[in-house]
Amino acid sequence: MARIMKLSHTLLTWAYLGVAATSMTVSAASNNANGVRHATKTPITVTIDAFQFQPDKIRIKRGQSVIFINKDEVPHTVTPDKNAHFVPSGIIKGGEQHEVLFESVGIQDYSCDFHPSMRGRVIVK
Numbered sequence: 250m251a252r253i254m255k256l257s258h259t260l261l262t263w264a265y266l267g268v269a270a271t272s273m274t275v276s277a278a279s280n281n282a283n284g285v286r287h288a289t290k291t292p293i294t295v296t297i298d299a300f301q302f303q304p305d306k307i308r309i310k311r312g313q314s315v316i317f318i319n320k321d322e323v324p325h326t327v328t329p330d331k332n333a334h335f336v337p338s339g340i341i342k343g344g345e346q347h348e349v350l351f352e353s354v355g356i357q358d359y360s361c362d363f364h365p366s367m368r369g370r371v372i373v374k
């Protein structure tokens with residue numbers, strides 16, 4: 250009997266850890282600027298700083314999202330190239346952020362509408 254109690258305690262502990270991990274993931278995803286939550290995995294952060302995407306090349310999994318944080322004072326966009334597949338960010342004002350969900354595998358290149366030399370790449374597996 251004692252052995253069973255100990256086993257169930259272990260299971261409960263794992264269940265609790267599972268819940269904690271899940272709520273951490275949810276709170277990370279809820280950082281989305283517009284409050285919409287789609288991502289099934291913990292988002293990755295890309296900073297826009299001094300007219301550069303940092304890092305400008307990342308690898309993620311399908312269904313994962315990227316939060317672009319604009320640390321500049323001017324607006325930027327994350328706009329897919331013609332052969333890329335994700336929803337354009339629209340204008341991200343200075344000091345604001347935007348979450349982009351990547352649902353298609355492959356190389357997803359993007360640039361800023363206002364500053365075409367600002368380019369980045371997301372490799373989705």
Ligand SMILES: [Cu+2]
Nearest residue numbers: 325361363364
């Ligand atoms: Cu820009």
